[in-house]
Amino acid sequence: xxxxxxxxxxxxASVIALGAAAGCADAxxxxxxxxxxxxxxxxxxxxxxxxxxxxRPEVLEALARGVPLRIEFNLGGRDRNNRVSxxxxxxxxxxxxxxxxxxxxxxxxxxxxxxxxxxxLLAAIDQVRLPLRNDWRQLSGEREYSLxxxxxxxxxxxxxxxxxxxxRTWRIxxxxxxxxxxx
Numbered sequence: 001x002x003x004x005x006x007x008x009x010x011x012x013a014s015v016i017a018l019g020a021a022a023g024c025a026d027a028x029x030x031x032x033x034x035x036x037x038x039x040x041x042x043x044x045x046x047x048x049x050x051x052x053x054x055x056r057p058e059v060l061e062a063l064a065r066g067v068p069l070r071i072e073f074n075l076g077g078r079d080r081n082n083r084v085s086x087x088x089x090x091x092x093x094x095x096x097x098x099x100x101x102x103x104x105x106x107x108x109x110x111x112x113x114x115x116x117x118x119x120x121l122l123a124a125i126d127q128v129r130l131p132l133r134n135d136w137r138q139l140s141g142e143r144e145y146s147l148x149x150x151x152x153x154x155x156x157x158x159x160x161x162x163x164x165x166x167x168r169t170w171r172i173x174x175x176x177x178x179x180x181x182x183x
Contacts, residue, residue, distance in 0.1 A: 031055050032071075034177045037147050039077065045132035047075055047089075051149065051174075053125055058169045062160065064118065068094040070155040071172070073130060076146045079139040089130045093121060106130070143181045149174040 035050040055063070063069055073089040090107040095118070102121040105112035115121040151172035153164035164170035 031059070031172045032149060032151075032174050034147060034149055034174045037145070037177055037179060039075075039132065039136065039143075039145055039181065041137055045134060045136040047073065047087075047128075047130045047132055047147075049073065049128045049130075049147065049149065051125055051128060053122060053172075055122075055172065056169045059172070060118065063093060064095055066095055066097055067157060067160065068092050069151055069172075071125075072148075072150055072152060072155075073128070074148045074150075075132075077136065077139055077143055079143050080141045083139055085133070085136050085139060087132055087136075091125065091128065093125070145179050145181065147174075147177045 031054055033052040035052055037047070037049045040046050040048055055069075059069070069092070071091045071093065073091070075087050075089075077085045092103075092105045092107070092112075094103045094105070094112075095101070096103060102115040102118055103112040104115070104121055104124055113124065115124065151170070153161050153170060156164050156170070160170070
């Protein structure tokens with residue numbers, strides 16, 4: 001085994017050990033929980049989600065330094081006839097230091113909502129209402145829904161991606177939430 005092979009093996013072992021240590025460290029309760037979720041089909045089809053989003057200090061510091069957080073909402077639905085619908089929405093939380101404004105934008109659609117403080121921005125995502133396509137109305141009878149809300153590490157800037165894969169600080173994921181709705 002030559003020097004370069006031993007060096008690469010040692011580097012790989014160090015990265016694996018670092019990842020294992022970061023994964024085992026206790027980082028406290030999850031940063032994102034879905035408290036309630038529902039699909040409303042009355043007038044306009046929409047997804048209504050009550051979130052408990054309490055990002056860790058390192059995430060808040062990155063946000064304050066201009067790192068945008070792109071939170072994904074992945075909704076799936078199925079009825080008794082196995083008709084399926086799936087939809088993905090992205091909310092982007094960001095800070096614009098030159099104008100000192102906090103912004104909440106919906107996947108590049110329309111103008112962002114502006115806030116004077118970070119606490120106002122975080123309070124605005126306590127309850128999220130997202131429009132759904134009309135094909136959600138085609139699901140009939142009893143319906144099963146699944147929702148996952150998360151910050152994908154791939155959405156972060158390059159220098160933060162590797163730490164995000166190994167650190168619980170950046171694991172912002174509600175896990176899959178399932179519920180059933182009657183006709």
